[in-house]
Amino acid sequence: MFGGDIFILTMAFLSNAILVTFILAVTAIFLPQLSGSVLGLIFRGVGWLIRQRTRSRREYVIARARSEEEEHRKPRQKASSNSLSRSQAEDEDWEKVDSSGPGGVNTTTSSDSSASGDDEWDGIIGFFHPFCNAGGGGERVLWEAVRATQKRWPKAICAIYTGDHEVNKATMLERVETRFNIQLHAPTVILLYLTTRKYVVASSYPYMTLLGQSLGSLIVGYDAFTLLVPDVFVDTMGYAFTLAMCKWLFPDVPTGAYVHYPTISTDMIASLDDDTGVQGINSGTGKGLKGKVKRRYWQLFAQLYGWVGRHIDVVMCNSSWTAAHIRTLWGNEKATTETENGTASSPAVVFPPTAVTELESTITVDAESEKSRQPVLLYIAQFRPEKNHPLVLRSFARFLQERQNNPTYANQPQPRLVLIGSVRHASPDETHIYNLRLLAHELRIRDQTTFLCDAAWPTVLSHLGTASVGVNGMWNEHFGICVVEYQAAGLICVTHDSGGPREDIVIDLGDGATGFRAETEEQFAASFEAALALPEAEKIAMRQRARRSALRFTEEEFAKKWLGQITKLVQAAR
Incomplete structure (x- = not known):
């Protein structure tokens, strides 16, 4: 009798253990999903409340945009009315341009999308x-x-x-x-x-x-x-x-x-x-x-x-x-x-x-334009630590020092470095550019270095048209818009051998090099020298190859x- 009770208790214990184990297993499997579902409902509920509270602002934003659109159209409608008396054909042309949207260019690539009202x-x-x-x-x-x-x-x-x-x-x-x-x-x-x-x-x-x-x-x-x-x-x-x-x-x-x-x-x-x-x-x-x-x-x-x-x-x-x-x-x-x-x-x-089309139409690259190019190294980049301006400044100082020791360049114009970039005011950027100016002074290149902050596009365009070399010193630059601008403007690029410039931009497309890549101060200094020392014919050829390469990065x-x-x-x- 006693043995039977033990057997029954043992089986009950095992059954309970199995049941508990089963419950724990089911909980382990479904609790994360249950928790995720509950959290999902909470987030959606918060989102619904946000939508309700911002509904009036949404209506206001839409109404204001439509109102401004009407105000914007009035002068154009008046001009259209005046032109109608001159030429019905001209008016029809204007309607076609206007219907394409802001800017007067229809970028729709398929007639199907227009037909469907997309x-x-x-x-x-x-x-x-x-x-x-x-x-x-x-x-x-x-x-x-x-x-x-x-x-x-x-x-x-x-x-x-x-x-x-x-x-x-x-x-x-x-x-x-x-x-x-x-x-x-x-x-x-x-x-x-x-x-x-x-x-x-x-x-x-x-x-x-x-x-x-x-x-x-x-x-x-x-x-x-x-x-x-x-x-x-x-x-x-x-x-x-x-x-x-x-x-x-x-x-x-x-x-x-x-x-x-x-x-x-x-x-x-x-x-x-x-x-x-x-x-x-x-x-x-x-x-x-x-x-x-x-x-x-x-x-x-x-x-x-x-x-x-x-x-x-x-x-x-x-x-x-x-x-x-x-x-x-x-x-x-x-x-x-x-x-x-x-x-x-x-x-x-x-x-x-990148403004490739504008740069091509504005800046000429040929034997005649080569005469107006100056021995200027141009670096266009925001004044932030990751852009590695100190590397470029030190490389430029080394390049000048080596050049001064070479009697071949005794009577030639002194190369200059121009750094153009935006500065976020009331931010660490202002301290950063102050330190860069101090570094230029310590390296004794202050007179050969120019800093331009928040320059307007015409100013940037002017420098792109007269400089000879375009520089980028950032390690693993994710792409390098300025490098493409250099190429489109016909500058010879000297960029860091990493990131986007190495993978996509300063590459040989089959007809020759489109620039130089470097990593260290010594390599950058040597590349500056190599770029400026190229024979005129090779300079022009490299500039034109770079410009053709830049066509891959147009706004269109x-x-x-x-x-x-x-x-x-x-x-x-x-």
Whole structure:
């Protein structure tokens, strides 16, 4: 009897153990999904509340844009009425041009889209670009993207989320035209002013900067959505976390990313072991306990960054180098560029727009124009640490020293270095350029070096037409718009042997070299010498090869590829 009780108790215990094990297994399997579902409902609920609270502002934005459009059309309608009495044919031509949208150029590539009414889409595209007044290459991409979008969908509203409170819309558009020679249709451009931009400023996070800025972008993104919830949301500055948050809050809002450079990359992690000191500002910092902690932190952040990136609907990259890193971090590193479809696993390479056409029509490259070229080295780049101006200054000083010791150049004009770039006021940029001026003084090249801050486009154009060599010293420059401008203007390029310039721009297309690449001070100095010492015939030939190479990066090519990807988002939003 006693033995029977033990058997029964043992079986009961085993049954309970099996039941508990089964419950734990089921919980382990389904709890994450249940938690995810609950969190999803919470985020959607928050998104619904945001939409309700911003509905009146959305209606106001649309009404104001339509009102400004009517005001904008009145003078043109009056001019049209006057011209009608002169020539009916001319009026019909004007109507055809006007119907193509702002700027008078119809960029629709298919008659099918017009027939289906796709060009009549009148939704709101939100461009997340908190520093849209910075005046750099990223801002050129933003405004060229806005112009292409306006021409494709004339009735759509382009909402720019910015933290530049000191600039109103009229001033902003005027600066865009002055700096980039890009004319926009004002009525359908609106600026939405963020109050939380400070949370994405690197100086706010002395430690764990990458994570701090990424989490800070969630605050700024939430700020943006409480201003206005767009129909399509596009990040053009590199804040992938805001796009993921958009999908959590508003699953029906298509998202797109134009990636200038990955927030973190395998090259960055590898630079921790670099002993040469040429691989960026973190070169060689992976030693010791602090270095190990930093490496692990970067590796974990890379995993988080990849998880966030996989939430984005359409992904565009500005270069082959950037696309390769995004494939590795966000998707499938085995994917090739032949399968570019605009996804995280296979991002589309959309080269940034460059004023190639204007430069070609303005600047002549031939034997006659060679006489007006001066021994000037030109570096166009924002005055920020990552642009590595000190490397260029030290290389130039070394080059001058070696040249002074060579009697061959005793009676020749002294070469000069001109540095042109934008400076974000009330920011570390101002301190940075002050330190650069001090360095030029210490290197004894102050009289041969010129700094031009926030130069207007005509000034930049003038220097591109008279300089001889174009310089870029940034390690792993993600693309290098200025390098393409050098080529289009006929300058001989001397760029850092990495990133976009190495992969896409300063390459041999089969008919000879289009410039020089270097890494160290010695190599840059030698390249400066080699570029200026070329025989005149070879100089002209290299300038012309470079100009032909630049045709791959026109504004028209950018607009075509940009619209090809954005159309997917618009169709999803319809």
